[in-house]
Amino acid sequence: MQEITYVKAQLPPEPLTCALNTSQLIRCVYAPKCIRWAMLARCSAWQPLSVAADSFQSTDGLSYIQKHFWRLHKLCDKVASLCMCHARCFGSRCPHLPSGVASLEIRLIETFLSMALLWSKLAAVLPPNEDEFPLQFTDKVDSSVVEMLARSRQQLYGDATSDRLLLTAQIILDFSWEKLNTGTWRDVDKEWRRVYSYGCLFKVAALCRKVPTVDAVQQAIRTCDMGLLMGAAIMNDVLQSVVRILQSEVRRSKEEDEEVTAKRAKIELPRCPHVPVIKGDLAIPRVKCPSLESFKSNYLLPLKPVILERTIDHWPALNDRPWSIEYLCSVAGCRTVPVEVGSRYTDEEWSQTLTTVNEFIDKFILNKDQGKGVGYLAQHQLFDQIPELKEDIRVPDYCCLGDTDEEHITVNAWFGPGATVSPLHQDPQQNLLAQVVGSKYVRLYSPEHTDKLYPHQSSLLHNTSQVDVENPDTERFPEFAKAPYLECVLQPGDVLFIPVQHWHYVRSLELSFSVSFWWT
Structure with a gap:
């Protein structure tokens, strides 16, 4: 006994x-x-x-x-x-x-x-009482909505049931969602984005009071992510604090299936069969960890592309915490992210959807449902959404040579399987593209040859070429073949400097994760 x-x-x-x-x-x-x-x-x-x-x-x-x-x-x-x-x-x-x-x-x-x-734990990051819970909006927000927000606040600190709080929160979310989706995103007033974030906060509170189920916590995490993606920061970025608590709870309560983990570890994702051979006269030059002054005088000021080697070798993402499928699932698997569906954003069938990182990996990386679609987590500020991943990277020192403060540097994630494509396009800022996982083929064209690249005529795609770079229609675009270019294959640890307004085409050769830094 x-x-x-x-x-x-x-x-x-x-x-x-x-x-x-x-x-x-x-x-x-x-x-x-x-x-x-x-x-x-x-x-x-x-x-x-x-x-x-x-x-x-x-x-x-x-x-x-x-x-x-x-x-x-x-x-x-x-x-x-x-x-x-x-x-x-x-x-x-x-x-x-x-x-x-x-x-x-x-x-x-x-x-x-x-x-x-x-x-x-969640209550500890909220104000201690109703009087200290801020609700201040300009007259751009309807008074009826402000009253509904005040009612939610009262329910949060009062004895209202979770169902009542959930109902009020959902009314706020539905109303503000309509405002967020009216007109273009740039015209959406920030006040309505704040209203949406408050609605998300109240909904999370309703879901997590008493003893929530694991499913309720997952729904709360998705709600936080929607607030982080579509809303604006409120109360010292309280949604970020809340989602960290929720995510740690999910990690603690959810036990990974050892058999599934073992199978994932054994999966060998195939490389793309078409790997370009880079000719010497077309190759983008490479330099090893140049000084700031050397980079500025030789590449930044004259706007010359260059591959910087050994400049991110110290990143934890390449050393202490190497980014693998298993690692990304453990750190970000339950988080909701925007995913592009389709081989390139200029295709008619291209679309966007919201999904968790786990679902994205299962469907588009591991191809568990044997589908033929291509999914790409592209141009997303993932590191602001998930600070744990931000701890694995560092802003390159070369960005300090511009006029942008570090907190205003745009850091984007680009994660997807082989064959994902960014069509030939140009951006209005300097770009340092760091390759962390896998390899990519990149081709660059100088803005001097824009007339040979046939940009779209529409205002929406004016920065994107109509030409399929690796399979051009020479009858429709006869001048394209005359445009000189440089090219390269980026490997893990490489950082490509893409000067402002330089046209660039990018294709993943295998499972790939890149990080871009946009600055001026």
């Missing part, structure tokens, strides 16, 4: 009124053939009790936890936890509990308790 040691918390007959020390929380530790529980209901009155158990029914155990947990939760300012396996465990001697079942029950209770404590 195996001994199971419990620390029994004393429950007084009257309601608790003492504040609890939230730094002393539950720890459930499972070791082979032994279950050890450390339980805390209040800061004092710890009494050890050694017993053994014969059975552990999850329904009874969780009901017991729920009953006492909510008793404490409602009566204390801070979250308290009571973890007792079963009423019979106290003072009784029973047969040994099989370790396999014990492990399962421990995981169930750990998940429950972790979710039960979640709201206290």
Whole structure:
């Protein structure tokens, strides 16, 4: 018979009124053939009790936890936890509990308790009371919407049910969503983006109060991402703080299937069969870690393309935390991102969708559904959305040679399978394109030869060529073949300087992740 040691918390007959020390929380530790529980209901009155158990029914155990947990939760300012396996465990001697079942029950209770404590963590990043919760808008926001926001705030700090708060939040989101999707994005007033972010915050609160399910937490993470993608920063970027807490909760509660992980690790993604041979006279020059002065005088001022070698070797993404499919799934798998669907954005069938990183990888990288579509996470400010990934890269020192402050440098992610294409186009800023994973073929044309590149006539695509660079229609575009160009194949660790207004065409040769830095 195996001994199971419990620390029994004393429950007084009257309601608790003492504040609890939230730094002393539950720890459930499972070791082979032994279950050890450390339980805390209040800061004092710890009494050890050694017993053994014969059975552990999850329904009874969780009901017991729920009953006492909510008793404490409602009566204390801070979250308290009571973890007792079963009423019979106290003072009784029973047969040994099989370790396999014990492990399962421990995981169930750990998940429950972790979710039960979640709201206290979220509440800690919110203002302590309604009076300190800011809601200030200009007269561009309808007064009725401001009233609805105030009602949500009152429900958040009052005794309204989660369903009522969720309903009010959804009304705010639906109304502001219409404003965000009326006209062009540049004409959307920032105040409406702030309203949308507040709606997302209230919805997350509604989803995560009490004991949320894992699905509810996933929905809350998606809601935060929608606020980060479509809204504007509010309350010191509170959505970023909230999503970090939620994401850490998902990581802790979700156990990766070892078999699936092993299969993913063994997958060898094929290289693109068409790898261009770079001729010497067309090759973009390469230099190893030039000084700032050398880069400025030889390349930046004369606007000459160059490949900088060994300038990002210190990035954690290339060393301590190399970016692999498994790593990206662990850090960003549950996060919602915009994905381009189609081989290139000039195609008629091209579209955009929102999906999680996990879903994107499964569908477009691992091709689990055997589909033929091409997906590309392109030109997305992923590192502002997911700061954990931002810690894996560094802004190149060469960007300091421009007039842009570091916080105003636009950092974009480009992640996708082989054969993704960025059609020939030009950008209004200097560009440092850093290759982290895989390889890419790049071709550059000087803006001096724009007349031979046949830009689209529409205002929307005026910076994009009509020509399919690697399969040009010489009858429609006879002058294109006369335009001189430079080309290269970027490898991990390479950084390509693309001068402002230089036309560039990019094709992934295999699974690829690049990071671009736009600056002036």
